[in-house]
Amino acid sequence: MLGGRFTLSSYTGIDINPQAIATGREAGDLPPETRLLVGDVVEDASLASQGFDMVVNLSCADWNLDTAGILAASWARVAPGGVMVVSLRLTPGASVTSLAQSFQYIHYGDDPVPEGCEKAAYVVLNLNTALSMLSTLPETRRLVAYGYWGKPSATARTPVERVLFGVLAVERDRAPRPADDPVQLDLSFPRDAWLP
Ligand SMILES: C[S@@+](CC[C@H](N)C(=O)[O-])C[C@H]1O[C@@H](n2cnc3c(N)ncnc32)[C@H](O)[C@@H]1O
Structure with a gap:
């Protein structure tokens, strides 16, 4: 694709x-x-640091317990001038990060979920927390984001009823800039994305 x-x-x-x-x-x-x-991707030493002009992390960071850690590891592989594309589940409410509170059964098809089925984290991040997490990565120059409302997957167990499904592209500067240089934000979210 x-x-x-x-x-x-x-x-x-x-x-x-x-x-x-x-x-x-x-x-x-x-x-x-x-x-x-x-x-x-967090530990593999064969992936060169800052080696890729594009790193794509779709439906992965928020299926991990340590979303920030996997994003930092993916960002570390982005070359100067490159971009990281990430999908995240977002909410105007509080972030939901605990596996006990929010998870998805690793189960496909329409059959009932079997007893003892493996679970993945179903992290849903507060929108501002996610934007802040990405725009404060080292050398972020620009953040382009798109989001739309949807329902959590039928196999997810989560207190969040409406999820803002977001895809975000983070562009990396070619060289470090002064810390007070602004980050450019280009956001396309529904108008009620910030309304709880
Ligand atoms: C929901 S699938 C998404 C696959 C694909 N990116 C897509 O969009 O269709 C998430 C994938 O991330 C993989 N994954 C989760 N944590 C990972 C990690 N730390 N390193 C490498 N792969 C990981 C899982 O094994 C799974 O195949």
Whole structure:
């Protein structure tokens, strides 16, 4: 899908789940220089620091217990002048980050969720908290964001009834700037995105 949208000359995909990587390896039409790795993006030392002109982290950071940590690790891989694209679940209310309070069963299809089914974190971040988290990453120059209202997944158990599904692109400066230089924000959210 990324190849259909962007011109990719080289591509590195990483997933902690070997099955996801095996499925990726079966896909045709991959860019000439493709590496598909089984690993943890937070810990994998083979991913060069500041090596990528685009890092895409979709439906991943908020399925992790440490959303800020995985975003920082992804940002650390972005080259100067590059961009990180992230999806996040957002709310005008308080952030919901505890696994006990908000989770999603890892279960697909319409069958009832089996007993003891594995759970993933279902983090929903306060909109301002998320914007602040991303705009204060080192050397953020511009933040472009889009969001729309939707319902949580049917397999999620969460106190949040309405989720603002957001996709955010964070552009990195080519060189460090003075700390008081402004960050440019370009936000396209529903008008009631900030109303609890
Ligand atoms: C909901 S899927 C989204 C997959 C894909 N990005 C998409 O948009 O279709 C989340 C994926 O993130 C992977 N994942 C979660 N934490 C990870 C981590 N720390 N490092 C690498 N992969 C991770 C999971 O194994 C899962 O395949």
